[in-house]
Amino acid sequence: MTGFGPFPGCGENPSERLVEMLNSRQFGRLPGVELDCRVLPTKWREAGALFFELRDEFAPHISLHFGFSATASGFVIEKCAKNSAACQNDAGGMEPPGGNIVDCAPQLMETSLPVIGLEKELHGHGLPARISDDAGDY
Numbered sequence: 001m002t003g004f005g006p007f008p009g010c011g012e013n014p015s016e017r018l019v020e021m022l023n024s025r026q027f028g029r030l031p032g033v034e035l036d037c038r039v040l041p042t043k044w045r046e047a048g049a050l051f052f053e054l055r056d057e058f059a060p061h062i063s064l065h066f067g068f069s070a071t072a073s074g075f076v077i078e079k080c081a082k083n084s085a086a087c088q089n090d091a092g093g094m095e096p097p098g099g100n101i102v103d104c105a106p107q108l109m110e111t112s113l114p115v116i117g118l119e120k121e122l123h124g125h126g127l128p129a130r131i132s133d134d135a136g137d138y
Contacts, residue, residue, distance in 0.1 A: 001063075
């Protein structure tokens with residue numbers, strides 16, 4: 001499970017706090033489930049390298065990534081991810097490398113998670129949530 005650190009226009013990223021809270025073991029854990037929570041840096045090259053390092057180390061069955069949207073008023077469950085990035089500077093002032101984020105991968109990657117069920121579960125706990133089919137490109 002990942003969140004992100006601060007980035008231009010977002011001095012304090014709520015996804016960082018969320019992931020740190022989940023990792024602090026204040027919340028119940030499911031038997032037989034290993035949870036590893038990390039905060040990814042908001043620097044294009046560092047985030048990608050750490051993501052692939054974690055993927056290779058843990059070989060997760062499920063990977064959840066939390067982010068931040070200034071316009072969201074609750075959880076936004078993304079149905080897909082884009083294999084591209086907007087030409088915006090990262091926290092270190094660098095532009096993203098050109099081309100796809102992941103070589104030899106489709107331009108749009110859909111989740112296999114039950115997004116409708118996740119939305120209903122969040123609503124059942126009194127949390128605002130909606131489903132989105134546009135994950136953005138930052």
